[in-house]
Amino acid sequence: MKNYALALLIPSLFIFVSSCNKSKAAEEKNELEKTAVVAVDSVKKKAVTTIDTADYNRRMLALSNNDTTGRWPVKTPYPLPGALLPYNRIIAFYGNLYSTRMGILGEIPRAQMIKQLQGEVAKWQAADSSTKAIPALHYIAVTAQGAPGKDNMHRMRMPFKQIDTVLKWAKPIDALVFLDIQVGHSTVKAEVTELVKYLSLPNVHLGIDPEFSLKNGHVPGTKIGSFTADDINDAIDILAKVVRENKLTPKVLVVHRFTQGMVTDYKRIKKLPEVQVVMDMDGFGSRVLKRSTYLTYIYREPVQFTGFKLFYxxxxxxxxxxxxxxxxxKFTPKPSYIQFQ
Structure with missing residues (x-):
């Protein structure tokens, strides 16, 4: 009321104030409009994937080695930014620090092992200059056991201090670390959950081995075990949650396989932007046998990416x-993950 009375007594002042207010209102409107445009632009930028989809498609096609059956490349959602595949080829040394019989990682002294791994990376880089070859240490963090153990699960979880050691070995050479699990009579969900604190690290990924998953009560090692799509999806769901909650780049999941029965319902395996699945041909033997296994169980049952295991x-x-x-x-598709044991 006081301002209204003054406006009646002093019209010129009212006009001046009104004019100023209109000017101020116009300026505020312009600023709001600018802010709205920036906000909309920000939303648009966040909604659009930042990977170069044309480049991704080209690389996936190259991996397929011009497959004409329509199986490869597999149609999946585009990965989150920072995905390792198909931009890199992972060269991994596999094993356990307690055993000299489970693989090259643990079989020979650390310095010698690292030098040998770097040599294998160099060979792959020379063979395919279009894809960067990167090193990895693939550590068996849960080992299947013939004895039932205290909880009757026929598996042994390695102490975290061993995982810490592998992480220290990986750091100087900028290597990835894979934690591999052999569940015995346990489950993928139970064992992967125990490793979430490590999987939350940017350079730590996962491997799961159906050979030692015995659901029917057999002792690991006496029969070849299996994973259903649900088992594998449990691992994928946990990894995807870890990626989302920690704002990480996609995780790589390696699934070992060398028989038909080791993986069932492969078409039901989830394909998510947060996880890149590698089906790894894990058998040893003659060249003819290994190529046949790759063709029968890896090529003919496509999931996403492929791997190939080599036994020294x-x-x-x-x-x-x-x-x-x-x-x-020369294989179709070209393997993206190479593991040495």
């Missing part, structure tokens, strides 16, 4: 000879 001893026995990078690059 078992693939070089009885006049057998281990595949070279140049030879494996």
């Amino acid at each position: 001893k078992n693939d070089n026995w009885n006049n057998w000879k281990m595949y070279t990078p140049e030879e494996l690059l």
